Structures are given as structure tokens and as C-alpha cells.
Amino acid sequence: xxxxxxxxxxxxxxxxxxxxxxxxxxxxxxxxxxxxxxxxxxxxxxxxxxxxxxxxxxxxxxxxxxxxxxxxxxxxxxxxxxxxxxxxxxxxxxxxxxxxxxxxxxxxxxxxxxxxxxxxxxxxxxxxxxxxxxxxxxxxxxxxxxxxxxxxxxxxxxxxxxxxxxxxxxxxxxxxxxxxxxxxxxxxxxxxxxxxxxxxxxxxxxxxxxxxxxxxxxxxxxxxxxxxxxxxxxxxxxxxxxxxxxxxxxxxxxxxxxxxxxxxxxxxxxxxxxxxxxxxxxxxxxxxxxxxxxxxxxxxxxxxxxxxxxxxxxxxxxxxxxxxxxxxxxxxxxxxxxxxxxxxxxxxxxxxxxxxxxxxxxxxxxxxxxxxxxxxxxxxxxxxxxxxxxxxxxxxxxxxxxxxxxxxxxxxxxxxxxxxxxxxx
Numbered sequence: 001x002x003x004x005x006x007x008x009x010x011x012x013x014x015x016x017x018x019x020x021x022x023x024x025x026x027x028x029x030x031x032x033x034x035x036x037x038x039x040x041x042x043x044x045x046x047x048x049x050x051x052x053x054x055x056x057x058x059x060x061x062x063x064x065x066x067x068x069x070x071x072x073x074x075x076x077x078x079x080x081x082x083x084x085x086x087x088x089x090x091x092x093x094x095x096x097x098x099x100x101x102x103x104x105x106x107x108x109x110x111x112x113x114x115x116x117x118x119x120x121x122x123x124x125x126x127x128x129x130x131x132x133x134x135x136x137x138x139x140x141x142x143x144x145x146x147x148x149x150x151x152x153x154x155x156x157x158x159x160x161x162x163x164x165x166x167x168x169x170x171x172x173x174x175x176x177x178x179x180x181x182x183x184x185x186x187x188x189x190x191x192x193x194x195x196x197x198x199x200x201x202x203x204x205x206x207x208x209x210x211x212x213x214x215x216x217x218x219x220x221x222x223x224x225x226x227x228x229x230x231x232x233x234x235x236x237x238x239x240x241x242x243x244x245x246x247x248x249x250x251x252x253x254x255x256x257x258x259x260x261x262x263x264x265x266x267x268x269x270x271x272x273x274x275x276x277x278x279x280x281x282x283x284x285x286x287x288x289x290x291x292x293x294x295x296x297x298x299x300x301x302x303x304x305x306x307x308x309x310x311x312x313x314x315x316x317x318x319x320x321x322x323x324x325x326x327x328x329x330x331x332x333x334x335x336x337x338x339x340x341x342x343x344x345x346x347x348x349x350x351x352x353x354x355x356x357x358x359x360x361x362x363x364x365x366x367x368x369x370x371x372x373x374x375x376x377x378x379x380x381x382x383x384x385x386x387x388x389x390x391x392x393x394x395x396x397x398x399x400x401x402x403x404x405x406x407x408x409x410x411x412x413x414x415x416x417x418x419x420x421x422x423x424x425x
Contacts, residue, residue: 039124056227064109066146159202178416196292197313198222208285239279262405350410
């Protein structure tokens with residue numbers, strides 16, 4: 001959007017001031033007065049999804065203000081030391097490091113502004129839409145904190161950089177191998193693939209681009225509940241610049257600047273990653289902002305085969321049986337109610353439940369649940385007990401910096417299952 005031009009800013013200072021009064025926040029960039037092309041996409045969202053999306057835009061725009069506030073706190077704490085102690089730290093470059101953090105925060109903000117611009121334009125948003133946030137509760141929103149914005153930056157590295165390939169390759173290899181097993185290339189054009197918890201979209205993109213057109217999947221749906229993740233995924237395909245004002249074509253982001261802990265060197269902390277959005281979204285890929293429990297694929301009646309692919313997803317549920325029930329409903333052949341001939345479920349991920357999980361089942365218990373719900377496993381792999389299957393030691397990193405003293409790894413529970421009702425035996 002044109003919000004970063006001085007001309008546009010000068011047009012609506014009063015409007016921007018009113019926004020602060022309405023929402024109780026400072027808007028990092030200005031917004032159009034009138035709704036634009038694409039507003040029908042926003043209007044079709046549920047009210048909860050609209051609020052989630054608006055909050056995501058606001059959080060993206062306010063990143064620098066929040067991140068610099070954290071860095072200012074570091075400076076205040078530093079000044080609590082004695083002059084002698086400050087001098088010792090200053091001599092090794094500590095204050096220069098904090099100054100560079102402020103500079104790189106601005107670089108990150110430039111990238112995040114691009115995402116916010118793209119969101120405002122692609123959804124045709126205006127200033128007035130953001131008044132919805134005044135009365136909205138943040139209890140069920142996932143995009144309200146700067147932590148989530150920082151997390152999104154890390155996910156860009158994981159999904160869309162060479163560095164991230166080492167984390168994602170094991171799960172991608174398993175997913176692609178089992179897709180090829182359950183769906184012959186000759187049947188891809190008759191197949192719908194649904195990817196809930198799609199995040200920044202690497203898995204859905206990889207599936208959508210399998211084949212050369214004639215043997216591509218007929219439809220791929222990326223379903224994401226987080227407004228931030230959804231907008232970041234949409235921005236991946238913003239390379240055609242008409243929805244991004246003054247797009248540089250590529251961006252340098254600095255994901256390591258938000259903590260000074262666990263680094264060996266300053267250069268390691270300040271490594272950057274260059275990201276260049278794609279120009280075109282695959283024609284068979286649809287990106288949805290939705291709660292998977294209530295998601296309805298708009299074209300499900302058109303396909304013979306339906307595959308649900310879950311990656312690092314099932315353990316995010318408060319009630320994981322809700323997820324299982326939804327997967328069941330989307331994939332089960334029923335001659336009286338749908339045209340599905342074959343349904344499949346491919347899963348990769350750990351079982352790290354949240355603080356409010358209503359059932360915390362282990363991998364073996366989930367295997368028994370699958371069987372009780374009518375699934376037949378074609379493949380079942382626990383990476384720690386079979387470390388040579390898709391991993392070297394049974395562990396995979398998750399948004400882990402290989403140059404950090406702290407790193408996080410998971411074992412994986414992986415399965416590929418078919419419905420007992422399938423035509424294909």
C-alpha cells in the first residue's frame with residue numbers, strides 16, 4: 001500500500017490519530033480511507049478470522065516499536081552497572097552491538113511492512129476496518145504479541161531458506177514418498193490434498209508443484225489458523241509487486257537479533273537471510289485463514305481421492321480428537337454423501353502438547369485410536385526407534401539455530417494411513 005510515502009501520510013494525519021484513540025495503540029503506518037479491490041475476500045471471513053487478520057496486520061506494523069523497547073530495556077539495565085563495569089563491557093563492543101540491533105530491527109521492519117502492505121491491499125482493507133479491534137477480546141487470538149511476529153521471522157528461515165532445508169528435509173521426504181505410494185501419478189489430477197496448520201506453506205507449495213501440470217494434484221488447500229502465519233504465507237507469492245508499494249524485490253532479515261543469549265560471536269548473532277518472494281502462486285493451491293475443525297473444502301465433490309497431510313500439527317490441539325474427527329469427515333468414502341473413493345492421512349511430527357490439552361495421548365495410544373476409527377496403517381515410523389528412516393539420528397531440529405549454544409530437537413511420529421472403506425485395496 002502507499003502508506004510509506006510522505007504524500008500519503010500527509011493526507012490522513014487526523015485519521016491516524018483517531019485510530020490511536022479507537023484501538024488504544026499507535027499505528028506504525030497509515031491506512032487507506034476506503035476499502036479497495038479484494039475487500040470481498042475479507043468480507044467472506046468469519047468475524048473471528050477478520051479480527052485475527054486485523055490484529056496480525058497491526059502486530060506486523062508495530063514490530064519495531066516493541067522490539068526497540070526490549071532493546072532499550074537492555075540499555076537501561078546496562079546503565080545500572082558501575083562506570084568501571086560499563087567501561088569493561090563497552091571496550092569489547094557491547095554498546096555498539098546494541099546499536100546495531102536497533103539498525104537491524106529497522107531492516108526487519110521493512111520486510112514486515114511489506115507483508116502488512118500486501119495484506120492491506122490483497123484484502124482491500126481500510127482504516128475503518130480496524131475499529132473492530134476496540135471491542136475484540138485477545139483471548140483466542142494468536143497474532144497479538146511481538147513474540148509471534150518474531151516467531152514468524154524464524155519460520156521464514158525454516159520454510160524458505162537453504163538453512164531451513166536440514167530441518168524440513170526428513171518430513172518432506174516422508175510426506176512425498178508416501179504421497180507417491182498412495183496416489184499414483186496418473187491419479188493426481190483426481191486428488192485433493194488438504195494441509196491443516198500449514199504455517200508459511202512450504203509443504204503445501206511442494207505438494208502443489210509436484211508433477212508438470214498434466215500429472216499435478218488437482219487441488220491443494222493450505223489451512224492456517226494464525227493470521228500472522230497466513231499473511232506471511234500469502235506474501236511468499238507477492239513477487240509480482242502490484243500489491244506491494246515500492247517492493248525491493250528481495251529482503252534481508254535478521255532473525256537472531258531478538259536475544260543476546262547463547263551466541264559465540266556477534267557475527268553469528270547478526271547473520272542475515274535474503275528472501276525473495278515468488279511471482280506466482282501455483283494455480284492449484286488455495287490458501288485459507290480458517291479453523292481446521294470447521295474447514296470445508298469448497299471443491300471436495302470434484303475429487304476421487306482426498307489426502308490430509310498433518311505436519312507438526314496434531315499436538316497443537318486442545319482436543320486432538322476434534323482434529324481426528326475432522327480428518328475422518330474429510331476423507332471417508334460414503335456413497336450416499338460424497339464422491340470420495342479413497343481417503344488417506346499422512347502425519348509427521350512430535351507430541352509436545354500445550355498447557356490446556358484435554359487428552360495427551362502417546363504415539364502408541366494414537367495408533368490404537370487410528371485403528372478404532374477405521375484407519376489402516378500403510379506405514380508407521382517412530383524416528384527414535386528407527387533412526388535410519390528419514391533421519392540420521394532420529395532427531396530433527398525445529399526453528400533451531402545451528403550456531404547457537406541452545407538448540408531444540410524432536411523425535412518424530414510418522415504414519416501414512418488409508419480408510420478401511422477405500423475402493424483401492
